[in-house]
Each structure stands twice: as C-alpha cells, then as structure tokens.
Amino acid sequence: MSTGSRLRRTLLAGLVAAAVVLPVSAAASPRIPAPAPGAVPESATLQRRYAAALTGITEAARTAADTGHGGRASRLRAMAGSGAQFLTFDGRGQGRAIEVFGDLGSADRIAVxxxxxxxxxxxxxxxREGALVLERRLRAEHPRAAVVAWLGYDTPGTVSTTVLTAARADxxxxxxxPFLSRLGGLAPAGARVSLLCHSYGSVVCGRTRTGPEVTDMALYGxxxxxxASASDLPTTARVWAGRGAGDWIGGVPHVRLGRVGFGTDPVDPAFGARVFATGSAGHSDYLxxxxxxLAGLARIVLGAEAPHA
Incomplete structure (x- = not known):
C-alpha cells in the first residue's frame, strides 16, 4: 500500500472517530462565561502584569461559580494559588494563560x-506540572533560569478534524x-530564549517567525x-528534534496531502534537525x-550540547 493510501485511510479513521467523539466532548465541555480581561499598558512592570492577571483569574472563578460551573471555578482558584505569576489570562472560550516560573526579570536562560x-x-x-518540573531541573544547574508556559492559542482536540491541518497553528x-519579541523587553538584555514545542505545538513553532533572541527550537513528540526540512523554518535558531521510544506519534504518517498533514518527520535525518536523546518517553512523558x-531539553535551554540519539 502506498504512503498516500495509508494516510488517506488514517485520516478517514480519524474523521469517523471525530464524528462520534466530538458531539460528546462538546456536551461535556460547555462554553463557560468569563469577563474580558482588563487592559494592561505595554509599559507595565512584571509585578503589575502578574497582579492584573490574578485579578482576572479571580473574577473568572467568581463568574464560573455564579453560573453553576463549580469545577471550572475550583480549577481557576487552584491556578491563582500562592506565588502564581501570570503575564496574561483570558477565561473566555477555551481560555488563554501565560504563566512564568522563576524570576523572569533576572533570567538569562528562558524556556518557552x-x-x-x-x-x-x-x-x-x-x-503547569511539566513547566514546574522543567524549572526545578534548570535552576538546579543554573539559578538564573525561568520557564514560561505559553497557552496563547486555542489548541485542537486530539480527536478532531482541526488537528489534521495547520489552520490553528497559523x-x-x-x-x-510578537509575544517572543515582547518577552525581550521583560527579561535582561541578551537572555537566551529556547522554544520547547510539544506535539501540535511543534506545528505552531514551525510556522512562527522568530528573531535573534530565540537561540534554540526543540520539536518533540x-x-x-x-x-520539508529544518532550513525551511522561519528561524535562525538551532533546531532540535526528539521522539521517545514509547511515543505513539511515531506511527503517524509524516506526509502532507494538500492542506492535510505536516510533512517530514523532524527526527528523520532528511529533515536536518539535531536529534537529541529522549529514552523511552511516551507522548505525555517528556517532562x-x-x-x-527532561535532561536533554534542559541541556538545550542551558546552551549545552544535548546528548544525541
């Protein structure tokens, strides 16, 4: 059977599953009302940004509770717990949140x-748990490290038609x-920024134009x-790729037919990325x-040569 035929069969199976699963998912995750976030000036300090975002989370939790969505309210209250540092928050729709772990104002190694x-x-x-684990791992070797968890887009569902194209990634x-450009104004001059891009997030990163502040981009899972190749990406960063031995995504056809599919497998030598060791990691285990x-990703962020696969 040709590669194209295999891909068409895989996509057909996915579409059939989506037709069954999506109505159930929609019923289980109704849209929950939330207030629009307040405006924050571009010149605002980190502390002012953190305070404004926490106010937004608190207001969104109150709105969720008042409209009978206690589960969402509880999760939002947990997000706003002691020491939380959010650059932005928007509780509308699927929600957007950008959280900082560590001292961004003094960091010279930043993982996004x-x-x-x-x-x-x-x-x-x-x-959040993965971001926390990475931040602890980085700071054990380099105290001036920080992690930014960037939930800045509406992610597709794993079983959905949207996960098959780059529309949401675009x-x-x-x-x-633009966020990466603004990040340079919040961190010390010369800070190294590494993009760590998981699963569909690697499609997002592969379509993001980056400036010189981004020194490394890691695509994993x-x-x-x-x-078709790392040299085609709109970045001057070093491009890394990794996939664990236990990751099911290795069985997905890495081809592209029209607007469906995402092309060459980043761990394929033909792609031209630096392949780093990931051991037996499953799809959700990299951090x-x-x-x-985790060790390999930390070494990339710190500017060391990660072990090759």
Whole structure:
C-alpha cells in the first residue's frame, strides 16, 4: 500500500472517530462565561502584569461559580494559588494563560513551552506540572533560569478534524511571534530564549517567525513541523528534534496531502534537525522527573550540547 493510501485511510479513521467523539466532548465541555480581561499598558512592570492577571483569574472563578460551573471555578482558584505569576489570562472560550516560573526579570536562560492538543483551562494543571518540573531541573544547574508556559492559542482536540491541518497553528504563530519579541523587553538584555514545542505545538513553532533572541527550537513528540526540512523554518535558531521510544506519534504518517498533514518527520535525518536523546518517553512523558528527555531539553535551554540519539 502506498504512503498516500495509508494516510488517506488514517485520516478517514480519524474523521469517523471525530464524528462520534466530538458531539460528546462538546456536551461535556460547555462554553463557560468569563469577563474580558482588563487592559494592561505595554509599559507595565512584571509585578503589575502578574497582579492584573490574578485579578482576572479571580473574577473568572467568581463568574464560573455564579453560573453553576463549580469545577471550572475550583480549577481557576487552584491556578491563582500562592506565588502564581501570570503575564496574561483570558477565561473566555477555551481560555488563554501565560504563566512564568522563576524570576523572569533576572533570567538569562528562558524556556518557552508551547503545548499541543487538548490543552485548555480545564486541563491546565498537567501543562503547569511539566513547566514546574522543567524549572526545578534548570535552576538546579543554573539559578538564573525561568520557564514560561505559553497557552496563547486555542489548541485542537486530539480527536478532531482541526488537528489534521495547520489552520490553528497559523493563528497561534501570529500570536507567538510578537509575544517572543515582547518577552525581550521583560527579561535582561541578551537572555537566551529556547522554544520547547510539544506535539501540535511543534506545528505552531514551525510556522512562527522568530528573531535573534530565540537561540534554540526543540520539536518533540511532533507530527511534523509543516516543512520539508529544518532550513525551511522561519528561524535562525538551532533546531532540535526528539521522539521517545514509547511515543505513539511515531506511527503517524509524516506526509502532507494538500492542506492535510505536516510533512517530514523532524527526527528523520532528511529533515536536518539535531536529534537529541529522549529514552523511552511516551507522548505525555517528556517532562517527567528523572527522564532522559527532561535532561536533554534542559541541556538545550542551558546552551549545552544535548546528548544525541
């Protein structure tokens, strides 16, 4: 069977599953009302930004509770717990949140995590846990490190038609690029920024135009970056790729037919990325404590040569 035929069969199976699952998912995750975020001047200090975002989370939690959405209210209150530092928050729709771990104002090594599918306000805790683990790992070696968890777009559902194309990634890239430029004004001059892009997040990063502040881009658990090679990506950063031995995404056809699919597998030598060791990581395990994949990503952020696969 040809590669094209295999892809068409895979996509057909996905579309059939989506037709069954999506109505159930929509019923289980109704849109929850939330107030619009307040305006924050571009010149605002980090502390003012953090305070404004926490006010927004508190107001969104109150609105969720008042409209009978106690589960969302509880999750938002947990997000706003002691020491939380959010640059931005918007509780409308799927939700947007950009959280900082560590002291961004003094950091000279900054990791920006870009999540994949099914990441939203109701699943945010698992995204946050990975960011916390990475921040602790980085600071054990380099105290002036920080992590930014960037939930700045509407991620697609794992079982949905939107996860098969780059449409959401294009919209996300239009937000991520300017954010990275603004990040330079919040951190010390000369800080190294690394983009760590998981799953569908690697499609987002692959379409994001970056400036010289981004020194490294790591694509892991990737279905493809929407390009034939690393040299085609709109970045001057070093491009890394990794996939754990236990990651199911290795079985996904890495081809592109029209607007469907994302092209060359980033760990394929033909793509031209620096392939780093990830051990036995499964699709959701790359930032688990003590893993080879976590160690490799930390070394990339710190500017060291990560172990090759």
């Amino acid at each position: 995590l870009v999540p994949g599918s099914d990441t939203n306000l109701d699943t945010y805790q698992r995204f 919209r996300a890239a239009a937000e991520l690029g 990737s279905p493809g970056a929407g390009a 688990k404590p003590g893993t080879e994949s």
